[in-house]
Each structure stands twice: as C-alpha cells, then as structure tokens.
Amino acid sequence: MKARIPLVGLAACLLLLGAAADRPRAGAVDDARMLRAASDPTNWVVNGGDLEGRHYSSLDQINETNVSRLGPAWTFDFDTWRTQESEPLVVDGVMYVTTAWSKVYALDAATGKQLWAFDPAIPKERGVNACCDVVNRGAAVYKGRVYFGTIDGRLIALDARTGKQAWSVQTTPPDRAYSITGAPRVIKDKVIIGNGGGEFDARGFVTAYDTATGKKVWRFYLVPGDPAKRDHEVSDEPLERLARPTWFGDTYYKAGGGGTAWNAIHYDPELDQILIGTGNGTPWNQFYRSQGKGDNLFLCSILALDANTGKYRWHYQENPGETWDYNATQPMITATLTIDGKPRKVVMHAPKNGFFYVVDRTNGKLISATKIVEAMTWASGVDLATGRPIEKPGARYEKTSFALYPGPAGAHNWHAMSYNPATGLVYLPVGESSYMFQNASTPFVSRKGGVINDGLEHKKPMDPAAPTQISVPDKLIAIDPVAGRIVWSVPSQGGGTLATAGNLIIQGRGVALGDLAAFRATDGKLLWSRHVPNGVVANPITYMVGGTQYIAVAAGRGGSSTQFAGANGIGAPSFGRMVVFRLDGKAVLPPDPQPLPPVQRDNRVLARASVIKGQLAYVEYCIRCHGAPPVRPSPIGPDIRRSQFLLDPDAWKAVVMEGALSHQGMVGWKSLATPEEAEAIRDYVQDAARDTRQATVSGGPH
Numbered sequence: 001m002k003a004r005i006p007l008v009g010l011a012a013c014l015l016l017l018g019a020a021a022d023r024p025r026a027g028a029v030d031d032a033r034m035l036r037a038a039s040d041p042t043n044w045v046v047n048g049g050d051l052e053g054r055h056y057s058s059l060d061q062i063n064e065t066n067v068s069r070l071g072p073a074w075t076f077d078f079d080t081w082r083t084q085e086s087e088p089l090v091v092d093g094v095m096y097v098t099t100a101w102s103k104v105y106a107l108d109a110a111t112g113k114q115l116w117a118f119d120p121a122i123p124k125e126r127g128v129n130a131c132c133d134v135v136n137r138g139a140a141v142y143k144g145r146v147y148f149g150t151i152d153g154r155l156i157a158l159d160a161r162t163g164k165q166a167w168s169v170q171t172t173p174p175d176r177a178y179s180i181t182g183a184p185r186v187i188k189d190k191v192i193i194g195n196g197g198g199e200f201d202a203r204g205f206v207t208a209y210d211t212a213t214g215k216k217v218w219r220f221y222l223v224p225g226d227p228a229k230r231d232h233e234v235s236d237e238p239l240e241r242l243a244r245p246t247w248f249g250d251t252y253y254k255a256g257g258g259g260t261a262w263n264a265i266h267y268d269p270e271l272d273q274i275l276i277g278t279g280n281g282t283p284w285n286q287f288y289r290s291q292g293k294g295d296n297l298f299l300c301s302i303l304a305l306d307a308n309t310g311k312y313r314w315h316y317q318e319n320p321g322e323t324w325d326y327n328a329t330q331p332m333i334t335a336t337l338t339i340d341g342k343p344r345k346v347v348m349h350a351p352k353n354g355f356f357y358v359v360d361r362t363n364g365k366l367i368s369a370t371k372i373v374e375a376m377t378w379a380s381g382v383d384l385a386t387g388r389p390i391e392k393p394g395a396r397y398e399k400t401s402f403a404l405y406p407g408p409a410g411a412h413n414w415h416a417m418s419y420n421p422a423t424g425l426v427y428l429p430v431g432e433s434s435y436m437f438q439n440a441s442t443p444f445v446s447r448k449g450g451v452i453n454d455g456l457e458h459k460k461p462m463d464p465a466a467p468t469q470i471s472v473p474d475k476l477i478a479i480d481p482v483a484g485r486i487v488w489s490v491p492s493q494g495g496g497t498l499a500t501a502g503n504l505i506i507q508g509r510g511v512a513l514g515d516l517a518a519f520r521a522t523d524g525k526l527l528w529s530r531h532v533p534n535g536v537v538a539n540p541i542t543y544m545v546g547g548t549q550y551i552a553v554a555a556g557r558g559g560s561s562t563q564f565a566g567a568n569g570i571g572a573p574s575f576g577r578m579v580v581f582r583l584d585g586k587a588v589l590p591p592d593p594q595p596l597p598p599v600q601r602d603n604r605v606l607a608r609a610s611v612i613k614g615q616l617a618y619v620e621y622c623i624r625c626h627g628a629p630p631v632r633p634s635p636i637g638p639d640i641r642r643s644q645f646l647l648d649p650d651a652w653k654a655v656v657m658e659g660a661l662s663h664q665g666m667v668g669w670k671s672l673a674t675p676e677e678a679e680a681i682r683d684y685v686q687d688a689a690r691d692t693r694q695a696t697v698s699g700g701p702h
C-alpha cells in the first residue's frame, strides 16, 4: 500500500500538470494565430475578426432558421454611461473589452464574470479634447499582453492574465488637444497607434512602438509641419517630396493641419504593408488652411506604409484639398476580387464622402467608386482615369453658403462594414445627412481649449429655412464590390455590422431604437431584434465557448454618428454594458433607463437679442456634447434644459465658467467665453426649455 501512495500522488501531479498545459496562456495571440484568424471562428483575436478586416465569422450554429430563438446569455454593466464603441476581442474563453474613459475589462466570455479591470484614471477635464465623446474602439491582444490607447494620449500595455500595467507611454504632445479613441494594431512585435484631434489643433501621425518595452521604433507624420524644421522621422522624405508642394501659406502648420489617423490602421500581410486611413484638415476650411488651393497631402487618404520600417509606399487621396470634414479614417477590408476576369488585390473603403471605393492595394490605383447615398451635392462622380472626384460648382462655399450632402456626420463613419466571401457582398450602415457650410466672415484664428477650429461661419445664424437635416432615412446596404452595385438596401440606423455563415447580418440600431437586430444576408429581411435597452452603435462580434455560439455587443448611447442625426427618444443616462446572446438564452436584461427629469422652466422675461447671442455662443462651446435643443438633444452629454443649474444664475456661472463640474468632464469656459456669453447661453437654453416641441421628445419610448 505504502508503495502505491507516491504513484497516486505522481498521477495526480501529472493530471494537474496536464490540465495546466491544456489551459492556454492568457492572451496567447501571435502573428501566426492572427494570420489564421479566419479559420479559427471560435475566437475573435483581432479587431476586424481577421486581418482582412471582414467582420465575418464562419460559425453557423446561429443562423437564419433559428435566429428567432436568440436570447440574452449574460450582461455586464460598465461604470460609465458615456458612449460605448468598443469591439471586444475573445481569446480562449476570455473577452477583453474597452469602455468609454479608456477602461479595460477581462470577462469570462461564457458567463460575463469579471476576471480583472483596469482604469487609467483619465483626468476628466481631458474629455473636452475628444470631439465626439470619450469613446474607445478596442484593444489589441498579443503575446500575453493587452494594448490600448487612452483619451489623454497614452498607449498602455497590460498583462493579459492579471490586468497589471506592464508599460505606458505618452504618445501625443500633452499641450495640444490630441486624443486616442481607435484600437492599436499589433504585428511583428510592434504596436502601431494613431490619434485624433483634427477638429482642434492636431497634426496627425502614427507611431510604432516595441511591444516588449514601449520604446518608439518609427513615427510617420501625415501632414507637413513647420517648413523651417524637420521631424527626423521616416516621413520627412515623402512629406517634403510629395506633400509639402501641395500646401500653401502658413496657417496649416500653425493650426496643426490635421490628417489624424484616429481609426483605421490595417495590416495587409500579403504585401507586408500597413494601410492608414487619414482624417480631415485642420481647420476644415481649405480657404483658410491652404489659401484655398492644393491637394493637401496626405489628408483624406489611404496611405500604404512598409510594415517594418514605416516607409512610404503609395497613397490614394479620396478628397484632394478637402474642405468638408470628409475624413477617410473608416475601417478597410482587403480581399482578392476577380475584376474583368483578373484577380485583383484590393482594399475596399467607404469614407464619409458618400462613395464606396475599390482600390488596387499593390499601387493605390482606383478601380471603382460607387455612390452609396441618395443625396450628394458636392460631386457628380469620380474620374476613374485620374482617381479624382468631379466636384460640383459652389461645393467649396467660397462665395455663398452651400448645403453639403452628405454632411460631416458622414455617409459612413467608423462603424464596421463586413464582407461575406460566400455572398460576395459588403454590408455597411449608410447615413443620409447634410450640413450648411458658410465661409467664416472673419479671418481664421486657431484657438485652444477644446474649441473646434473649422474656419466656418458660426457668428451669424443659419437661415432657418436652410436644410440641415434631410428626411431620407439612414439605411443598411449590401453592395457588390465587383459590379459596383447596391444589391439591397433597408431602413436602419446605427452601428457596425457583423456577417456570419448563418446567412446573417447583425447590427445594433443606434439610439432611437436601442436594440440589436439580425437581417438575412441575401435580401436584408429583418429576422430578429431585441431591445437592449440602450443605444447600440458598436461593432458586434461572435465566438464560441464550450460548443455554444455567442453574439456580443457593447451597448451605450450614440456617439458621433447620431450626434447631429437626431437622438429623440433617448431615456435618462444609464450605464453602458456588454450584452451577449445565445440560442435559447434566458438571462434577464437590466430594466429600461429611468424617464428623463422634467424640463426646468422659470418665468423670467427673456430678451430676444440675448437668446440669439446665447444660441451663437451655444453652437460654439456647447453643441458637440449637449446637442441642439430643443429639437435634437445629444446622446453624449446631459440635456441641459433639464439641469437644476439652469434656474440659478450663480450655480450656472460656477459650472459654465468656473468649472465646478470639471471632475465630471464639464470644463469651465472662462478662458474663452465672456460672462455675458455664459448668461446669454442660459437665456437661450431657458428659451429652448419653454419650447413646446420639447414635449414630444421628453422621456421617449425608453
């Protein structure tokens, strides 16, 4: 008997060792695993689902015949009600998701149990540097670590098993209004990160850091800087040779120039290149930015860089000399398509400007550009020989105002488009928006402190009859990228798409509907939807644990896509959350948000001149977070018609001017606004609070 004890002990030890060996190391994603992501659909190891960025899964346990049985598997509430745009990753049963305010969670992907959480403790007053809410679109997992960017410009590496910080580096100049909202891209022991701030004073760049140490490897500036200096970076040569001759005057480098890469950083392993989507100019208005002339490279472009060195390879500029906030930072899909009988290595791209582009990714040559909006006023098409848009007269608003369709909200923004190789179709949300552009009547002056530098006229009211929002509904479309033809289109509003082999397209339907929906991929028929309840704009993903397929999406408010597109019906703020579905899921979703508090009204006599002055100041300082009352409250910040501070002039001043709520992200504006402007804003908001139209939007369906 005695002799057997050690043997039993040894066997137990071997069993334990075996179990430990079977359980993979946390975050065990390497280059080989990313390359074969498409053939491993139980996991979602990279942003985009695979390196092609297809947002496609070959899982079909959930399919068009049984999707009606989809029910909640689990939910996990975050601790912030700001907008959730994160695409989670799932690696070996662990979900890694980022949230608003740049926090990270590791959750058990089958149960939602929290494994760890990391909070980078963003100083809340830095939130004003984010144009379109303090969002984060996701992390990268690589060799046992989790990498993500923060609203205040840091890039952080965490231990994937414990959530403990391995290193952190400040990637942006802290004295300028940069932010990071996009997911980093990790390949071959480098983590590549861009930044945002093109509405303020940023000069865009992307940087590659060593994943092990956080040490900078290379940096590529996306627009030229001060001509008297050099950056001593890999971008110096192409900027001076190609880009500098396309810029004029000195405003651009003093104001920043823009071109920020705040979203798409795409790796193309076949050609070992990185494709960067670049942003709009700073200021928006080219008349002030570059004396109204020049292509202004590399704004609004797809830029191909050598994946190892960051060296320039080619670019394709979608909007030469852009002047409408038509950035090209939208996510990309790479594929090999048979076009005119020949296989072509392509990148597919739908930027804000209303075209869907197919570009040869070996050389940046345009293959096709298909109009995907119903209303387009700025161009009549794209010249396939030159690759340049055919702009319509007056579109640059040099002399008179111009009603731009699509508007700066974009025909397509950061939301994922998906590609099902079986149907050969690309699926994406399309917004029908517009905006009235007027050249600023006073010379452009770049300002700091979170004020948008666009070079447009804000000091005189828009013509109330001017079309700022058209009635064409937003939609979900399926496009054939080979034929350049929209195959189907259905009304929908909201988020990124997921395509699956179950013949399904999954999409969150924004703020107004607050649900997750499933459409049939072949014809767009709505097969299923479930009220979440919250706005849903993030990209859904799918994965499998223990033989069960799950569909997951981060839910919470609306972000930039619906910022100017109507957010009626939104309830009181409620926590963002991860919501996960499975067939026959029986978990109980949290209750609907509380109704909104009442509008605050008083009986003061409001001077008309003050209300108008307040409206102009409101547009300047408040609108991007608080929306445009009384018609369109924002899904980002509180509806201030309902604020208790509205009726108390001293409290109002303390908040609006002195920053009494800066710890919550509401900065004080006294360095820019005058006390008279602040009080006029109060009059304007009080006037809006008395507007009878508010009765139709208070509370709402949820």
Ligand code: CA
Pocket: 198, 199, 279, 280, 325, 327
């Ligand atoms: Ca922009």
